[in-house]
Structure formats: C-alpha cells, structure tokens
Amino acid sequence: MVTSKVVKVSFKEQMLQAREDAIIRAVNHLLAEKGFDAMTVDEVAADVGIAKASLYKHFPSKEDLAAAAMVSVMRRAQAFLLSLPQAAAPIENLRATVAWTMSLKLAGEMPSLPSQNSSLRATLMGNKDYMDGLMEVSDRLGAWIEAAQAQGALNPKLPAIAVLYTIFARACDPVLEFLKMGQLHTDDEIIELVLSTCFDGLSARAVA
Amino acid sequence: MVTSKVVKVSFKEQMLQAREDAIIRAVNHLLAEKGFDAMTVDEVAADVGIAKASLYKHFPSKEDLAAAAMVSVMRRAQAFLLSLPQAAAPIENLRATVAWTMSLKLAGEMPSLPSQNSSLRATLMGNKDYMDGLMEVSDRLGAWIEAAQAQGALNPKLPAIAVLYTIFARACDPVLEFLKMGQLHTDDEIIELVLSTCFDGLSARAVA
C-alpha cells in the first residue's frame, strides 16, 4: 500500500518533469531560432503539443519560460565546466569553454534574449537558480582568467571582468550566423576561426 | 512670380526635409535605446511632436522608419570613411573605423535591429539607398582589409569576409554596454579596451 502510493507519486512527478523538460526544450529551440520577442506562447504550446492554458499551469509567464530555458543552459554549462580537466592549463579550459559555447549556438541550442527588455531582466534576476548558476560559472571562469593572466597566457593588462564579458559575448556573436549563412565553412571551421579572432585578434602575430 | 513660386516650393521642401530629419533622429535614438521591437510608433510620434497618422504620411511602415534610420547611419559612416587619410596605413584606418563605430554606440546613436526579423530584413534589402551604402562601406573596408593583410598587418590566414563581419559586429557588441554599466571606465577607456581585444585578442602578445 505504502509502496504503491510512493511509486504512484514518483511516477506522476516523473511525468510532470518530463513534460516540463519537453517545454523547456521547445522554448530553447524557439529562443535560439527567433529570439524572445518573436517567440509566441502559442508556438511553444503547439510545439509541445499541449494547450496554451496548460503551459501557464507550469510557468506563470512568458518571461518565466525564458528563464527556465536559461537555467537549463546554465546547468549544461556548469556540467561542461566540471567535465574539463582541472589540472589543464587555464587558458586551454577557457578556449574549450568558448568553443563549447559557440558549438551550442551553431547547433541552434543557445537561447538569445534581448539585453534591453526590462521585465525579462527582472524575472531573470529574481530567479535564484539562474543567478546561482551564473555566479558559479562566472566564478569558475574568473579563476581561470586570473590564473591565465598570472601565467602570462592571457594579456594581464585587460581587466578580468572585460575578459569574462568577452567570453560570454561569444554566446550571441552575430559573426557566427553570418559565416554560417555564407555556407563557405563547416561549423568546426567557423568555431576555429572565431576562436582565433577572439584569443589571437585580427592583427598578425609574430611567428613563435 | 516665377521666383516667388520657386522660393515657396523650396521652402516647403526644406520644412519637409527638416521634419523628416527630426523623425529620423527620434527613431535613431529610440532604436539605440530600446531596439526595434520595443520601440513603438506612438513613441516616435510623441518624440517628434506630431500625430502618429502624420508619421505614416512620411514613412509607410515601422520597418521603413527603421530603414531610414539605417540609411542615415550608413551615410554618416560613408562620410567618416571619406574623412580618413587615404594615404594612412590601412590597419590604422580600420582601427579608426571600429573606434568610431563604438563611440557611436556608446553615445546612444547606433540603432540596434534584431537580425532575425524577416519583414524588417525584407524592407532593408529592398531599400536601394541602404543597400548601396552598405555595399560602398563594405567595399572600402574590404579593400583596406586586403591591403592590411598583404602588408602583414592583419592576419592573412583569416578570410577577409570574416574580418569584415568582425568589424561590423562591433556595432552591436554587448561588451560595450556591460562595461558601461559597470561604471568603472570612461567611454574612451572602454573603446581602447575593446579595440585591443578586437585587434590584439585576449591572449598575451610577445613584447615587440
């Protein structure tokens, strides 16, 4: 009796979780494809295959849908950072992180949010899961940045925060989409190219 | 009689032109501040001080308003490019162009458009003035890029088109706004910083 009840509840919760995962996946793709403003809640509902009103039982607003997608991406980022060899050179882990970010974007799985929308900003900043994830990711990258600067691998004259912003900005770099549209390069080539301009710059470098 | 009529028409046209200039200025600021989606035609009309219906006598749609703003910016860019010393080193002119672009953005005069909006894209691509301006700017920058690569000032391994995109992308680089929000740097310092990461990269450079 007790066991049966426990199993039932667990099953229900699994179904609920699975549905919310499906919702977040759909939101993620739509945000990556069209951006927050162009994405409609009707589309999300249609993609998931449920009624719009049902969506609102899971998430109280469109902003919260986007926030859930961002939390999901942040979790994936945290998992990726943990998968990197902690003993490796910090600069290599930073490069790997940027490459991972860009591959996510090229795969159409990087949600793009307008940085100006205030109600969205408020929802994001009020979301503890998101803020916690953002902080942890920032701290980990920040540590690598400072270590790489101390080792002389990263330019020590740059403020660490500027480096961090520059790395984050690769997640919404329009150069990626433009190069992809041109169809002259594979995704891997595009990543290599932008990775090069990001870390080595546009100017020629003296031969090592 | 004839003279009087000519003068009258010219005056009328001047007033018309002045009003359209005022409209474009308002659109420019609003686009820079809030972006295309968040900008409403009512706001534009209120800023200019005319009725919304009057706006639509000048421009047939919201998309055309944005296009007019882009044409205006493109003209300013062309004028700036022409003002540069044609005899200077190409790489210096490219750096100056990037700096000018970023200063425009920091001054709140760089309209930001969503790259995904299809109806807006269609309007822009159907606007001859805009496309002509874009082509001329691209050609001029492209020539400098190839010259700089031939001189060994720019990394010759990078496709010129990728360099061009990277330069254009500074017009919508979120790193600028983030650094500005941080209030730790003046606008000039921010420009110097991002100029450095753009051309010299994040990695340390060998001492010259």
Place this chain on the structure above:
DNA sequence: GTCTATAGGAGGATAGAC
C-alpha cells in the same frame, strides 16, 4: 499634411468545465 478617432489583429493571460 495635420489632426482625432478607430479599425483590425496579434498575442499574453485567464475562466471555467472536465
């Protein structure tokens, strides 16, 4: 060409039955 007033429609959010 300027205005007031309004059409027309998209889209976020909810009511209420089941």
Place this chain on the structure above:
DNA sequence: GTCTATCCTCCTATAGAC
C-alpha cells in the same frame, strides 16, 4: 492539469474631417 473559449491590452495602420 488539461482542455476550449474568451478576455483584454497593446500596437500597427488607416479613415475621414479640416
């Protein structure tokens, strides 16, 4: 929690008088 049906606000665009 899921559905259908609907509300309601906001915004683009236009009608029609002057």
